[in-house]
Amino acid sequence: MSVIMHTLHVELGERSYPLYIGRDLFADRELLRRHVSGSQVVIVSNDTVAPLYMDRLREALDDRKTVTEIILPDGEQHKSLETLSSIFDRVMTDNHNRTTTFIALGGGVVGDMTGFAAACYQRGVNFIQIPTTLLAQVDSSVGGKTAVNHPLGKNMIGAFFQPQAVLIDTQTLQTLPPREFAAGMAEVIKYGLIGDASFYRWLLEDMPRLLAREEAALAEAIECSCANKAKVVAADEREGGVRAILNFGHTVGHAIETAQGYGSWLHGEAVAAGMMMAMRLSAARGQVSPDEVMQLETLLRQVNLPVAPPKEMSAEQFLELMGRDKKVVDGRLRLILLRAIGAAEVVDDVSSEELVTLIEGR
Ligand code: NAD
Numbered sequence: 231m232s233v234i235m236h237t238l239h240v241e242l243g244e245r246s247y248p249l250y251i252g253r254d255l256f257a258d259r260e261l262l263r264r265h266v267s268g269s270q271v272v273i274v275s276n277d278t279v280a281p282l283y284m285d286r287l288r289e290a291l292d293d294r295k296t297v298t299e300i301i302l303p304d305g306e307q308h309k310s311l312e313t314l315s316s317i318f319d320r321v322m323t324d325n326h327n328r329t330t331t332f333i334a335l336g337g338g339v340v341g342d343m344t345g346f347a348a349a350c351y352q353r354g355v356n357f358i359q360i361p362t363t364l365l366a367q368v369d370s371s372v373g374g375k376t377a378v379n380h381p382l383g384k385n386m387i388g389a390f391f392q393p394q395a396v397l398i399d400t401q402t403l404q405t406l407p408p409r410e411f412a413a414g415m416a417e418v419i420k421y422g423l424i425g426d427a428s429f430y431r432w433l434l435e436d437m438p439r440l441l442a443r444e445e446a447a448l449a450e451a452i453e454c455s456c457a458n459k460a461k462v463v464a465a466d467e468r469e470g471g472v473r474a475i476l477n478f479g480h481t482v483g484h485a486i487e488t489a490q491g492y493g494s495w496l497h498g499e500a501v502a503a504g505m506m507m508a509m510r511l512s513a514a515r516g517q518v519s520p521d522e523v524m525q526l527e528t529l530l531r532q533v534n535l536p537v538a539p540p541k542e543m544s545a546e547q548f549l550e551l552m553g554r555d556k557k558v559v560d561g562r563l564r565l566i567l568l569r570a571i572g573a574a575e576v577v578d579d580v581s582s583e584e585l586v587t588l589i590e591g592r
């Protein structure tokens with residue numbers, strides 16, 4: 231039986247939308263009826279997630295609707311213009327019109343691609359996110375960033391396009407591989423560090439319940455994470471300012487992902503190492519204490535996440551890769567640091583010497 235445990239809203243005027251968090255929501259007939267308006271539906275998933283959840287979603291949709299199922303190959307390497315084009319081929323062949331609804335059933339890769347397809351098809355159609363990884367539930371399904379990769383850069387072709395609703399089903403996390411679960415937890419911890427000290431204290435205490443995937447604890451952690459993200463997105467939808475704090479740990483993280491080759495380190499793993507570096511830099515500037523640095527390290531180890539970048543990466547390699555970050559403005563590197571636990575800031579005065587000392591002292 232489906233149960234909605236929490237409902238939140240991303241407040242963006244006429245583009246505001248609800249986030250429902252609970253159990254069995256992807257097969258909740260009433261929720262689907264409320265948010266799938268037209269007579270046509272496109273469900274996009276992949277060949278890992280579809281065998282687990284597609285049939286139940288399809289059965290829960292009104293049987294008078296025409297449904298096109300699109301099952302993509304699994305993997306970041308398929309988040310491409312070619313795959314996007316294959317989505318349009320199917321949707322065109324099946325004659326979907328402007329009132330169709332696109333549903334993303336999967337992790338961030340499926341969500342980002344389906345969202346971009348929905349943004350482009352007939353200049354924008356209805357779109358619903360059903361995220362099935364922890365990372366997608368607390369991050370990528372919320373906030374309207376959609377994209378595909380270009381061979382020369384990740385997420386370089388995309389659009390801001392908000393969904394009509396996000397259905398977050400904690401039950402889908404029960405089938406998630408442990409490494410993917412841990413990677414998503416890095417983003418959960420991030421929300422505590424950048425904006426919510428009491429949530430962070432709760433994570434320090436209740437992490438064992440989360441790692442045991444207790445339903446109520448998961449729903450609570452997802453609710454706090456999404457509430458924090460929704461607040462930031464509502465204040466700065468297109469990342470002109472404060473939304474950049476969501477990238478805490480990501481500048482170093484992206485450098486690691488690029489250096490190691492995508493897929494070798496998961497995004498959340500690289501972000502965990504990046505958060506440790508940002509935390510150490512914040513401590514070197516006297517903004518957080520050495521005890522707080524240790525506390526984060528212990529928490530990340532408990533989740534089985536890395537606490538430092540790969541040893542073989544040199545300081546020069548870091549500086550070169552970090553210089554290519556999207557947040558570089560007029561040649562100045564902008565980093566996210568903590569002023570205190572629960573309070574992030576964007577700084578642009580970190581010198582190369584400071585970075586080299588930090589990287590070499592890791
Ligand atoms: P993913 O979508 O590749 O999913 C990870 C793996 O888990 C895949 O193999 C997937 O098939 C599998 N999976 C998904 N749900 C499952 C389930 N319930 N049970 C078993 N297996 C399941 O990766 P991700 O970490 O969810 O997302 C990463 C992507 O998200 C990247 O492309 C990244 O750029 C993007 N992203 C976007 C935003 C945004 O704001 N739009 C934010 C962060 C990340």
Ligand code: GLY
Binds near residue numbers: 369375469473477
């Ligand atoms: N994942 C960062 C953002 O949504 O802005």
